[in-house]
Amino acid sequence: MxxxxxxxxxxxxxxxxxxxxxxxxxxxxxxxxxxxxxxxxxxxxxxxxxxxxxxxxxxxxxxxxxxxxxxxxxxxxxxxxxxxxxxxxxxxxxxxxxxxxxxxxxxxxxxxxxxxxxxxxxxxxxxxxxxxxxxxxxxxxxxxxxxxxxxALRSVEARLARLLLQRAVGGEILRQPWATQAEFATQLGTVPDVLNRALQTLVTAGIIVVERQCIRVIDQAGLELRAQIT
Amino acid sequence: MxxxxxxxxxxxxxxxxxxxxxxxxxxxxxxxxxxxxxxxxxxxxxxxxxxxxxxxxxxxxxxxxxxxxxxxxxxxxxxxxxxxxxxxxxxxxxxxxxxxxxxxxxxxxxxxxxxxxxxxxxxxxxxxxxxxxxxxxxxxxxxxxxxxxxxALRSVEARLARLLLQRAVGGEILRQPWATQAEFATQLGTVPDVLNRALQTLVTAGIIVVERQCIRVIDQAGLELRAQIT
DNA sequence: GTACAAAACCGACAAAAGTCAATGACGGGC
DNA sequence: GCCCGTCATTGACTTTTGTCGGTTTTGTAC
The missing domain is CATH 2.60.120.10 (Jelly Rolls)
Structure with a gap:
């Protein structure tokens, strides 16, 4: 090698x-x-x-x-x-x-x-x-x-919110081709299904928009709020 | 100070x-x-x-x-x-x-x-x-x-089993006066109630005995088994 | 374009963990 | 010994997370 x-x-x-x-x-x-x-x-x-x-x-x-x-x-x-x-x-x-x-x-x-x-x-x-x-x-x-x-101390949703805030550059998170939801799940300490649910929750709450290669943060304040809880 | x-x-x-x-x-x-x-x-x-x-x-x-x-x-x-x-x-x-x-x-x-x-x-x-x-x-x-x-990867019971195995000296875990169940719970990433339940499970399974200042391991193999799962 | 595989998505259900309220046991101070 | 506060214990219940089966969408190779 x-x-x-x-x-x-x-x-x-x-x-x-x-x-x-x-x-x-x-x-x-x-x-x-x-x-x-x-x-x-x-x-x-x-x-x-x-x-x-x-x-x-x-x-x-x-x-x-x-x-x-x-x-x-x-x-x-x-x-x-x-x-x-x-x-x-x-x-x-x-x-x-x-x-x-x-x-x-x-x-x-x-x-x-x-x-x-x-x-x-x-x-x-x-x-x-x-x-x-x-x-x-x-x-x-x-x-x-x-x-x-x-x-230990935060819910999956809060962890996701924090991850998004941390990775966002100018309100956008660009996804590398390998950054599948399954990968994100292993980073957050959960499984793909649960991660997906959390994502949908944020989408339907109007906080983020998920596009092809990119997640866009619409409501920064709302995201920060969800990052605190639990 | x-x-x-x-x-x-x-x-x-x-x-x-x-x-x-x-x-x-x-x-x-x-x-x-x-x-x-x-x-x-x-x-x-x-x-x-x-x-x-x-x-x-x-x-x-x-x-x-x-x-x-x-x-x-x-x-x-x-x-x-x-x-x-x-x-x-x-x-x-x-x-x-x-x-x-x-x-x-x-x-x-x-x-x-x-x-x-x-x-x-x-x-x-x-x-x-x-x-x-x-x-x-x-x-x-x-x-x-x-x-x-x-x-991320183990149940509370498995974590407890691992902690006990790790701390045991000659089949015994001596408890410092400050080592309350609440303390153990914060080490395991859970709450006292849940920790207690896990302890009781091990006790009723005949794997450990809880005494005043000391937890005694009866069934080392059984404990190791529970340390693996989940 | 079609075909295929991978990824995303969804709903119903199961299991694990957390919460709450109440009770019992213990230890230390007096 | 008695009192009191902390710790331990327990059962009923809620919430969160995980699992399973499947469908839809997407991207890519042909």
Missing amino acids: SHPTSSSQKQVAAALAAAPLFADLSPPLLTALATIAVRAHYGPQQVVFLAGASDEHLYVIAHGWLKSVKIAAGGREQTLALFGPGEVFNLAVLADVPTQATVIALEPTTLWGIPRARLHELMAIHPELAQALIRSLATRVIRLSDLVEDL | SHPTSSSQKQVAAALAAAPLFADLSPPLLTALATIAVRAHYGPQQVVFLAGASDEHLYVIAHGWLKSVKIAAGGREQTLALFGPGEVFNLAVLADVPTQATVIALEPTTLWGIPRARLHELMAIHPELAQALIRSLATRVIRLSDLVEDL
Whole structure:
């Protein structure tokens, strides 16, 4: 799946610098990272690694989208996070434990993998790298805490309202081709049927309009109200 | 609440070294930490900080137990984590964002607070400190991921069974005085009534026995079975 | 355009979780 | 020992969520 890249390291370094996580790193550090980064490519639905596997790489996304999911025995899924270009995942590798979730590509995706051992070496030399990783981890903790809050304390409708508010850009949520209702359901911790019902409720209440590739927010205030309740 | 301590820094350093997070740090680093650590004390039910506040300290627990909770408008709580002696919390401070959860002491508790600015200075000098924090953060991510999995994919009964299995030592779960059923309920993401029903189900099934300060596991296999389902 | 598969949608029903009100048990202070 | 407040327990009931079966719509390949 993955293989050493021999493409110009300058290009790789420039690409890495595009990732927010690495944007502030010094040029020599970026070059060092580019030297050890290994490129890998995945197609839609392809599994990067399964929960419980021990993958020794930290991954940076060159382009494409992936999801990190927990899968129950019955097949039901809960997505923990979506990862887009420039984001980093498999931070569990930093704790020396097996991966805790399954990561699946949603579309054609290119990654750079950085082996754990090399990462530790670099961190010892460049404290700024450790800093960057710490920030990344801390924000992940916050995201997960919010997810827990949602699941434990809010109704499906409220969760949906919050998701819409969060994703809306100029009153619109553009849907990637892979963003089916089933995908949304796994993000919200429910099943497609229930999600659909919640959507219809919002539609008939005149709060949103669902179009082909896009959900349009009509009544921002109404949506915010529903995001609070329960 | 908190005030500079003038007690022997050697003592403080020794106490810090007792925390698993800091156990492997070099003596000079421990001394440096001890110099800047500020002691604070909290009583039962006392709030260390509220969600949304900006507390600029990383805390290490000298002794006592605390909980980190999200509180809904209606008053319902979800605990994100319990923290005991030697553990570290308020890692959000590392991401430069306001605290995301409320932290409350469960019993008389002593903390050392380390100001954010000082922490960053020390991290720049001592990469091992950054390493330790990274490990700590990574395990927190894993814990939270498991909590999400529980909430989204498992029934209350299964969650309870898992909690019991996890806490059991030699087939017994000792209950701290503050570990009321209401507390357990907030850890499991439900309400006391429902938790109680789940407990009774396990009792009548002959899987556990509930005594005064202690829950005893009778049928380990049965409990493990119930921990899987749904 | 047709054919097909995937996704969306819908209604009836089942199960799980939450709420409410009331009662019993326990522990600590006096 | 007694009183009182907190915690635990219980049954009846409501609400939310999940399930199942099916139909309609949509997008895509041919």
